[in-house]
Amino acid sequence: METGSAGSTVPSSLEVAAAGQGTEEPEKISHPIADQLFGYLRDVLYYPNRAQLDPASLPEDFREFGEGLVFFMEMLNETRALATALARGDLSCPLPKPDNELASNLKSLHATLKHLTWQTRQVANGDYKQRIRFMGDFADAFNQMVIQLKERQDALLGEIETIQKQRRDLERSNNLFEIITDRLSEWIVVFDRNTGERLFTNHPVGNFLTNTSLESRLYDVLLGHTQQKEESDVEKSMVFSLGDDEVIQWFSATFYPLHWYGYDAMAAVLSDITASKAEIDKLEGVAYRDALTGKYNRHYGMNLFNEWIGQRRHFVVCFIDIDKLKYVNDVLGHAEGDRYILQVAKLLEAFSENACLCRLGGDEFMILAADIDQKAAEDCLEALRDGLVAEELTTQDGTSYRGSFSYGIVEVATDNALPSSEILSQADERMYVYKKAHRMERRDTPA
The missing domain is CATH 3.30.70.270 (Reverse transcriptase/Diguanylate cyclase domain)
Structure with missing residues (x-):
């Protein structure tokens, strides 16, 4: 019921409509102030852009109520704006006023989403310690995702480290071979450790052996030393002699396993130590x-x-x-x-x-x-x-x-x-x- 300026009680259009329910032909009673306020509520709900109400234009008895409706409309518009921004994923929108209790839950959701956004950025930056302790099923899914991301990153880093180690090993082998071939005067021979196929030599064998007929025996010694199942079983160096009744040569050989264009190969660096061996024998003779x-x-x-x-x-x-x-x-x-x-x-x-x-x-x-x-x-x-x-x-x-x-x-x-x-x-x-x-x-x- 509405109270008019003369103190009479005036039913609103809503009350009249409610009272007429259940009758075949309800009496339709209209009041200008009630219609104005009802129309304002309708516009606030359905046409907020055109909703307008000037409480000062209302009769004195309705002004306070009109001011309340206007305040309600402002809180509703703030709440609607926040809900629309959240629906778009816009977390930078202005928040409703502190006294807008209508939007309190949405403001809490906004704060939660902002914190979740920050946590997501932390995860993107590699902080896999982030966990959500609320939000129910979403928290479980988020936490499981972070755990899986950490596991996948660890696996990926492990693969990267393995590849890098293989690359470093290959580079070391290649660099070592280049250094040996470019700077050393010793004889270098590369061969397939499984078949004995000779893949590379840096000098003709005749420049190394006093008797080239010893060439096959030299290769037999090197191959026999390296034809083993595991590379770790191969001695890194050896000293041996080759010769006949007239001349005996002493050699020192150092071995480097490497991959040579798809071959499981071995590089042997050989030095003729015949002279130094004779000197050592002479010194041992003096000492012993x-x-x-x-x-x-x-x-x-x-x-x-x-x-x-x-x-x-x-x-x-x-x-x-x-x-x-x-x-x-x-x-x-x-x-x-x-x-x-x-x-x-x-x-x-x-x-x-x-x-x-x-x-x-x-x-x-x-x-x-x-x-x-x-x-x-x-x-x-x-x-x-x-x-x-x-x-x-x-x-x-x-x-x-x-x-x-x-x-x-x-x-x-x-x-x-x-x-x-x-x-x-x-x-x-x-x-x-x-x-x-x-x-x-x-x-x-x-x-």
């Missing part, structure tokens, strides 16, 4: 040989002795001491003493072809012989000593004397538990026991 006798020296003998101990080999160690060397040096001269030492050294060579004869210094020698027992070693040394005693040695001025030596033997078994020092001490003690037992014999031997 006794200057007077040319036999191995104490350093070499002790190293070999300890090596055999570590390998748990079965062998004998023999200590030999030349008898009466001091007498020969003092009476007959040091030159004759050296001849005496050389005579004994030559005699001891006959102990065994496979034995190692060492001069420990002065009048002492040591023999290391593998796979022989103590009894056989004693028989051999006793026979050699008897031969020396039976032979009359003569100086350059015609003075004659007889030589001899004393020895001590220790047999070392494979299950030996004694330290090397104890074994040597036992051999030394047995040698002095032998020397003491034969002292009278030496006195009866003319010098």
Whole structure:
């Protein structure tokens, strides 16, 4: 019911229409103010662009109501504008006023969408830690999408790293080959490690080998070294010799596996080390040989002795001491003493072809012989000593004397538990026991 300016109650068009429901011919009552306000509401809902109402033009009793309708229209228009912008995906639109409670839910949705947009940008920038804790099914779908994106990125990065590593490996192999071929004077040969097919050489083989007939043997050595199932099984370098009865050449080879135009190939860089090998042998001779006798020296003998101990080999160690060397040096001269030492050294060579004869210094020698027992070693040394005693040695001025030596033997078994020092001490003690037992014999031997 509406109240007119005279205080009478005026039914609105809506009330009249409602009251007439259910009658066959409802009475149609019209009131200008009600029609004006009803038309304004209709325009606000359906034709907002033409909706206009000036509350000041209304009767005084309707002005406050008119102002409320205008305020409602403003909130509705703000809400409608926000809803339209959200429908278009426009999150930059101005928001309704703070006191617009009609748009409060839409404003919350706007804030949520803006935050979701920010999270989506973070994900696009690679931040896969972003998660949504609200929005129900959409949150589950979003979070699952982020997880899958992270997994796919990790897989893609793994593939990229694998490809890059393969490229780096290939570049390294190619660069290495280019460096070798361009800057080194050594002979470089590339061959298929499966078939032995020769793919590349940087110099004619005749410039490398003194005898070109050795070419096939050279390739056989290289191929035999590299024809294995796994590249990791191939030694990175090797030293070998080729030659005949007249000339022997020594080579050093370094190997580089690589892919060569689709071949599973191997590059070998070879250097002729014949001269350096001869120099090394010469230096080893100085380091390991006794200057007077040319036999191995104490350093070499002790190293070999300890090596055999570590390998748990079965062998004998023999200590030999030349008898009466001091007498020969003092009476007959040091030159004759050296001849005496050389005579004994030559005699001891006959102990065994496979034995190692060492001069420990002065009048002492040591023999290391593998796979022989103590009894056989004693028989051999006793026979050699008897031969020396039976032979009359003569100086350059015609003075004659007889030589001899004393020895001590220790047999070392494979299950030996004694330290090397104890074994040597036992051999030394047995040698002095032998020397003491034969002292009278030496006195009866003319010098």
